[in-house]
Amino acid sequence: MLRLSCFLSLATALPAVAQSPLFGWPVDCNLDQTCYVQNLVDHDPGPGTADFRCGAQGYDGHKGTDIALPDLRAQAAGVSVLAAAPGTVRAVRDDMPDILQGQPGAPDTTGRECGNGVVIRHGGGWESQYCHMALGSITVQPGDRVAMGQPFGRIGLSGQSEFPHLHFELRRDGARVDPFDPDSDESCTLDPEDTLWLTPADPAAGGLIAVGFSTDVPDYSAVKAGTADRSLAADAPIVLWGYAFATRPGDILQIVIDGPDGRVHLHEETLERAQAQMFRASGRRAPAGGWAPGTYSGTVTHLRGAQVLGQMTVQSDLP
Incomplete structure (x- = not known):
């Protein structure tokens, strides 16, 4: 299996282009009902934190969207991770224990912060990454083709994780892209029609x-x-x-x-x-x-x- 790394060097987000792909919701849940967005992409290039609303829903240097489950009971029941767009699996890791950081037996995650996860290439320089998946749940291998909405594993507790969630990350030519604000226009507002989500999504700010x-x-x-x-x-x-x-x-x-x-x-x-x-x-x-x-x-x-x-x-x- 190819080695996965959750934390790449921080790069300035590229502007969205007219031919940008649209992405489906990567978790089999209903936003703000059976799941919620805990952390958003950090747009502040310095030591501070700024999400697309100019708030602070996240932490310094966070490069993805954390889609969280309400509790460990929901995670144990099994919630599927879905391919956000059609593509080819580039990398997989599925060998890390499901133990939250801070709990007894939690492993050292240095260089393996993503935990169990998958990277999918979508063409045109675009790729998506899925982190903190459940040990033994991943059903794809590098080279496999996946369709939008195809389940290929479950949310777990692996890697640098303190609560059950999926860290979902988009990149174009190696630079992170916020699906809620692909142009990083610093407007401090959300236009649901100007995102990269196939179905407009507006996560609660708390x-x-x-x-x-x-x-x-x-x-x-x-x-x-x-x-x-x-x-x-x-x-x-x-x-x-x-x-x-x-x-x-x-x-x-x-x-x-x-x-x-x-x-x-x-x-x-x-x-x-x-x-x-x-x-x-x-x-x-x-x-x-x-x-x-x-x-x-x-x-x-x-x-x-x-x-x-x-x-x-x-x-x-x-x-």
């Missing part, structure tokens, strides 16, 4: 990954694993948690719990720092005599000024 009820404040590891939900009990606290991404200083996270007799709890917090991912939980202890039976509804809202970046509601019945 929002909620998941929400749930519990009877105490859950461990963050359980939130990330997708196992933090708990059934309500009449004599236990009612806690609502929210798992958010791409937060910025000044964002507001609002946690509201309503019960069969009206409002149970309201918590609103102004966030003090930028975080790629974070969670908050808030609730109330059971009153004397316990909670009334009925349906309890919890809503978490992520606000940036007057803009609602994300809102999720969950319900639980207490017999």
